[in-house]
Amino acid sequence: MTAHSDAADAINGVEILLVEDNPRDAEIAQRALRNHKLANHLVHVKDGQEALDWLFGTGPHAGRDTNHRPKVVLLDLKLPKVDGIEVLRAVRADQRTRRIPVVVLTSSREEQDVVRTYDLGVNSYIVKPVDFENFSAAVSEAGHYWLLVNHDPK
Amino acid sequence: MGESLGGSAETSSVSSEAQSRDVTDADWFFTLSLDLMCIASAEGQFLRLNPAFERTLGFTMQELLERPFLDFIHPDDRPATLDVMGTLSQGAELVNFENRYRCKDGSFRSFSWTCAPRNGLFYATARDITERVEAAREIQQLNAGLERRVAERTEALAAANRELEAFSYSIAHDLRAPLRGIDSFSRMVIEDYGPKLDAEGQRQLNVIGSEAQRMGRLIDELLNFSRLGRLELRPALVDMESLVRTVIDELPITQAHRIAHINIGSLPPALGDRAMLRQVWVNLISNALKFSDQSEVPAIEISGEARDGFSTYRVTDHGVGFEPRYAAKLFGVFQRLHSETEFEGTGVGLAIVQRIVHRHAGTVAAEGAVNRGATISFTIPNTKGTEYDGPQ
Numbered sequence: 001m002t003a004h005s006d007a008a009d010a011i012n013g014v015e016i017l018l019v020e021d022n023p024r025d026a027e028i029a030q031r032a033l034r035n036h037k038l039a040n041h042l043v044h045v046k047d048g049q050e051a052l053d054w055l056f057g058t059g060p061h062a063g064r065d066t067n068h069r070p071k072v073v074l075l076d077l078k079l080p081k082v083d084g085i086e087v088l089r090a091v092r093a094d095q096r097t098r099r100i101p102v103v104v105l106t107s108s109r110e111e112q113d114v115v116r117t118y119d120l121g122v123n124s125y126i127v128k129p130v131d132f133e134n135f136s137a138a139v140s141e142a143g144h145y146w147l148l149v150n151h152d153p154k
Numbered sequence: 155m156g157e158s159l160g161g162s163a164e165t166s167s168v169s170s171e172a173q174s175r176d177v178t179d180a181d182w183f184f185t186l187s188l189d190l191m192c193i194a195s196a197e198g199q200f201l202r203l204n205p206a207f208e209r210t211l212g213f214t215m216q217e218l219l220e221r222p223f224l225d226f227i228h229p230d231d232r233p234a235t236l237d238v239m240g241t242l243s244q245g246a247e248l249v250n251f252e253n254r255y256r257c258k259d260g261s262f263r264s265f266s267w268t269c270a271p272r273n274g275l276f277y278a279t280a281r282d283i284t285e286r287v288e289a290a291r292e293i294q295q296l297n298a299g300l301e302r303r304v305a306e307r308t309e310a311l312a313a314a315n316r317e318l319e320a321f322s323y324s325i326a327h328d329l330r331a332p333l334r335g336i337d338s339f340s341r342m343v344i345e346d347y348g349p350k351l352d353a354e355g356q357r358q359l360n361v362i363g364s365e366a367q368r369m370g371r372l373i374d375e376l377l378n379f380s381r382l383g384r385l386e387l388r389p390a391l392v393d394m395e396s397l398v399r400t401v402i403d404e405l406p407i408t409q410a411h412r413i414a415h416i417n418i419g420s421l422p423p424a425l426g427d428r429a430m431l432r433q434v435w436v437n438l439i440s441n442a443l444k445f446s447d448q449s450e451v452p453a454i455e456i457s458g459e460a461r462d463g464f465s466t467y468r469v470t471d472h473g474v475g476f477e478p479r480y481a482a483k484l485f486g487v488f489q490r491l492h493s494e495t496e497f498e499g500t501g502v503g504l505a506i507v508q509r510i511v512h513r514h515a516g517t518v519a520a521e522g523a524v525n526r527g528a529t530i531s532f533t534i535p536n537t538k539g540t541e542y543d544g545p546q
Contacts, residue, residue: 024335031342107327128330129370132338132363 015041015147017070019051019087020105021079025128029074029105032136038143043070048082051075052090055097069100072146074126074139076105077115088120103142190265190280196243198222201275210282212258228254228262242271252283319381326377330370337366375502382509387427391536394467395421397428398456401435405443414443414452421467422460424536430510437503438469438530445492445528446473464516465536472527476520484520507532 016033020026026044033039045051051073053059057066073091077084084104091097101123106112112125123146126138184191184204191204200223208215211226218226227235231253238251248269254262264287269278340362348356398418416439424431439454446452449472458467474492476484485508486501507530508518514534522528 022331024338025331028334028338107330128334132334132341135334135338 013041013068014043015071016043016143017051017054017073018042018044019048019073019079019084020044020076021046022076025076025105028132028135029139032139033143035136036140036144038140038147046080048079048084048087050081051079051087052082055091056094066096069097071101072123072143073100073102074105074142075102077111078107085115085118085120088118088122092120101146103146187279190278190282192278192280194223194276194278196239196271196274196276198224198239210257210263211255217258226255228256230254238267238269239276242269242276243274245271247271248278252287322377322380326373329373333366333370333373337363337370340366372502375506379502379506379509382430382506382513385427385430387430387513389425389427391423392426392428392431394424394431394458394465397432398435398439401432401439405436405440414446414454417453417455419455419457421456421458422465422536424465424467424514424534425538426514426534430513434507434510434532437507441503441530442469442471442473442528445475446471449473460536463535463537464533466531466533468529468531470527470529475522475524475526475528477524478522481520481522485518504530 016039018026018029020029026046030039030042030044033042043054045054050060054061054064055066055069057064075084075087079087088102088104091100091102098121102121103124103126104112104115104122105126105128106115107128112127115122115125124142126135126142129135129138187204187206190206190210192200192207193202194200200219203215203218207213207218211218213226224232224235234251235253238248242248248267251267251269252264253267254264256262263282263284265280266283267278267280269276271277340359344351344356344359351359395418398421402416402418439456442454443452446454453472455470456468457470458465460466476492485504504518504520511518511532511534516532516534518530518532520528520530
């Protein structure tokens with residue numbers, strides 16, 4: 001799944017920002033979302049820096065209308081350049097983005113606990129298990145919830 | 155000058171002879187003694203010194219007599235010396251008072267003084283304890299050095315353990331990601347190309363996925379097992395009976411569990427880390443249930459007894475059992491005596507039990523026979539005795 005151009009975003013509205021550097025995990029996540037018809041408007045970025053550039057319309061994404069905010073961010077923690085915690089911190093610190101729901105993808109429950117200690121207002125966690133079924137189900141559930149069920153305070 | 159030791163002359167020739175013999179012996183003691191002997195005034199002046207003074211300190215008799223003896227005493231010891239001189243002046247005897255005297259060559263030697271006062275004079279003997287004091291100081295320094303090295307080694311060990319923990323942790327994480335890939339993509343092939351594959355093809359792909367998942371469980375168990383070696387033991391007296399009941403209540407409900415009779419005898423307390431002992435019970439009871447589940451009505455007995463500062467516990471089942479000649483293998487990591495198809499499991503459960511029990515300075519044992527069940531027992535201290543060294 002390739003990223004939409006910024007112009008297309010403006011028209012269609014990106015619903016999910018997937019921040020994941022591992023291409024296999026990214027493919028699994030997108031497949032799960034697609035299977036549940038949740039992936040029509042998904043942007044996939046591969047590192048923390050690009051996530052911030054996209055969200056705030058800087059760098060290669062300068063000019064993107066930052067009023068178009070995703071309905072949910074799926075955020076992996078171990079990212080090159082800028083790591084997941086830093087992205088989370090930046091998202092929560094900025095007026096424009098701090099209300100966007102963030103679902104953190106962690107590698108273990110221990111990691112989950114560590115993230116909690118940062119107290120950065122994570123909306124929910126998905127622990128990336130080894131098996132496909134659980135991971136797919138978790139991702140699509142999260143997508144389902146934040147896209148279809150949740151009414152965010154606009 | 156004080157009383158001379160000569161005494162007054164006697165008229166009787168016998169008593170005069172006897173007296174001069176006494177005088178001569180006493181004089182010889184004074185002259186020959188290797189210990190320092192002296193008479194001194196309460197005002198701080200030597201009045202009479204035996205030759206040992208010259209030999210030991212290196213000063214001449216003249217030099218020692220012409221100055222107050224405080225001049226020869228180490229400055230740090232002068233206040234205490236003045237104190238005991240005061241006490242002596244009041245008539246009290248002095249035993250084993252230590253101070254240092256300066257020698258002619260500038261060095262200091264240590265002495266232990268014993269003194270009896272009489273009529274304003276001090277009659278004193280001193281033993282040269284310089285070597286003894288030196289030896290004591292060396293021992294103290296050795297001990298301090300040893301303690302420092304023990305502290306350093308302990309810290310080094312702790313650091314090595316932390317490194318190992320971080321290492322195994324990151325390995326586990328790094329291994330899980332590709333495993334996820336293997337499992338997921340083999341599933342995707344089945345999902346996307348399943349219809350194009352025959353049953354055998356699908357089965358093979360399923361094997362890939364389930365093997366990946368099995369490997370994931372192995373990694374988790376290995377991590378758990380290695381963590382046990384590094385976790386800090388928090389010892390306390392543990393009520394084993396209530397712990398066992400809690401464990402049974404919290405076990406996931408399986409078929410066997412639902413219909414099993416679990417008989418719990420009265421269990422003595424044990425000294426240990428509650429969380430780790432809980433793991434022991436979970437593993438033993440789960441095993442007992444698991445290997446019983448081919449029986450119609452699984453029955454398990456849990457019993458225990460205390461003796462001589464140790465508590466022994468037994469978990470007995472009447473399930474498939476094992477061949478006694480393989481008993482030693484039971485506790486090895488990844489050792490299994492039944493195939494994976496008969497009973498699921500990674501084979502680390504009993505290895506974990508053994509590891510925890512050993513860290514509690516205890517022992518494990520297993521008895522059993524084929525199709526006649528098994529009894530796994532463990533023994534750990536229940537009091538703070540010499541056997542238990544504390545956190546290991």
